[in-house]
Amino acid sequence: MEASSPTDLSVSDPQLQHFIEVETQKQRFQQLVHQMTELCWQEKCMDKPGPKLDSRAETCFVNCVERFIDTSQFILNRLEQTQKSKSAFSESLTD
Template sequence: MDSAAGSRLVQQLQAESQRQKFTEQVSTLTSRCWDICFNDSRPPAKMDGKHSGCLANCVDRMLDASQFMVDHLQNSQLAK
């Protein structure tokens, strides 16, 4: 395998890893926010504004918390 092919393979593996992490994050957010916003395990017959707003706010809070942690860890690494 030449250098260019190896480089492409590494890039493809990194892209696949990022896709997998994104999929895992979406699944985690969906599960956590569903449990928070829907006390009943049954899905509603129709999505109303209350549930829709709850899901949107929950996801926003989770993403903000995740970004805060990433920023904090990066700042900690830079301070060393």
């Protein structure tokens, strides 16, 4: 019996496929956190770093994060709707 090399592994391996999906989700989450941090912390709410947050900065962070999440959710929903409508359209063409 031949030993398979790492390049012989295919994406059809369910464990490998699951691992790749999980790692991809982690990467996406980290990118979102990085974008949110950059936008809210550096661009919107902090003029200069200090030893503690004042109430204005805290309120700004809460609002910024909530808007970021709302916007991300809106975009995901819109992409999902677009994908569904494309699928429905292509199915109607094949009928």
